[in-house]
Amino acid sequence: QSALTQPASVSGSPGQSITISCTGTSTDVGNYNLVSWYQQHPGKAPKLMIYEGSKRPSGVSNRFSGSKSGNTASLTILGLQAEDEADYYCCSYAGSPTYVIFGGGTKVTVL
Amino acid sequence: QVQLVQSGAEVKKPGASMKVSCKTSGYTFTRFGISWVRQAPGQGLEWMGWISAYNNNTFHAQNLQGRVTMTTDTSTSTAYMELRSLRSDDTAVYYCARDYLVVGGTRFDYWGQGTLVTVSS
Numbered sequence: 171q172s173a174l175t176q177p178a179s180v181s182g183s184p185g186q187s188i189t190i191s192c193t194g195t196s197t198d199v200g201n202y203n204l205v206s207w208y209q210q211h212p213g214k215a216p217k218l219m220i221y222e223g224s225k226r227p228s229g230v231s232n233r234f235s236g237s238k239s240g241n242t243a244s245l246t247i248l249g250l251q252a253e254d255e256a257d258y259y260c261c262s263y264a265g266s267p268t269y270v271i272f273g274g275g276t277k278v279t280v281l
Numbered sequence: 282q283v284q285l286v287q288s289g290a291e292v293k294k295p296g297a298s299m300k301v302s303c304k305t306s307g308y309t310f311t312r313f314g315i316s317w318v319r320q321a322p323g324q325g326l327e328w329m330g331w332i333s334a335y336n337n338n339t340f341h342a343q344n345l346q347g348r349v350t351m352t353t354d355t356s357t358s359t360a361y362m363e364l365r366s367l368r369s370d371d372t373a374v375y376y377c378a379r380d381y382l383v384v385g386g387t388r389f390d391y392w393g394q395g396t397l398v399t400v401s402s
Contacts, residue, residue, distance in 0.1 A: 206387040215376055215392040227390060259326050263385035269340050270328040270387055
C-alpha cells in the first residue's frame with residue numbers, strides 16, 4: 171500500500187494560517203477516525219500534535235487543529251510562528267494487513 | 282515523567298542482525314503498546330510494527346515479513362526490536378514510541394531519542 175499523499179512543502183508568513191492535506195483512500199483515512207499528525211524538527215524525534223483526527227494532546231498549542239473530509243485529513247496551523255517551521259507527517263490506521271501508514275511528509279517554511 | 286531511552290548507534294555488515302532496546306519509565310509498561318518506526322536518511326517515517334506490552338501480541342509491516350521480531354521484558358519495562366538479514370537500505374534511525382494497547386491507534390505520544398543503524402560493508 172502506498173504512503174498517504176502530502177504536499178512536499180507549504181509556506182506562510184508569520185501570523186498567517188496554513189493547511190496541510192493528507193490524502194488516502196477509503197481503506198485507510200476514509201474508513202477510520204484514526205489519523206494522527208507529527209511535527210519533526212531536524213535531528214529530533216517526532217512529536218505528536220493531533221490524534222484520532224482532531225484531538226490535541228496536553229501541551230500542544232491550540233493553534234494546531236485537525237479535521238477530515240472523506241479520504242482527506244487536514245492539519246491547520248493558525249497564527250504561524252517561526253518555531254512551527256518543521257516537517258509534518260500524517261499517519262493513519264489502514265486495517266489488516268497494512269495496519270499503519272504514514273504520509274510522505276510536508277516541509278513547512280515560515281517566510 | 283514518561284521516558285523512552287534507546288540503545289546506542291550501531292554499524293552492521295550486510296546480512297547481519299541488529300537489536301535495538303527501548304527502556305521505558307514513568308508509566309505502567311503493561312498498559313500500553315510500543316510501535317517501532319524508522320527513518321532512512323533524508324526520508325520520511327515508516328511504521329515497522331507494534332507489540333502489546335500486556336500480552337506480547339505483535340503486528341508488523343508486510344515488507345518486513347520474516348525479518349523482524351519484537352519482544353518485551355516486563356521485569357525491566359524494556360521493548361526490543363530485532364531485524365535480521367540486514368541490507369544497505371535498512372540504514373536508518375530507528376525509533377520506539379509508546380502506543381495504544383491495541384494496534385492501529387496511531388497515538389504515538391512519547392518517543393525514544395532514536396538509534397542510528399548503519400549497514401555497510
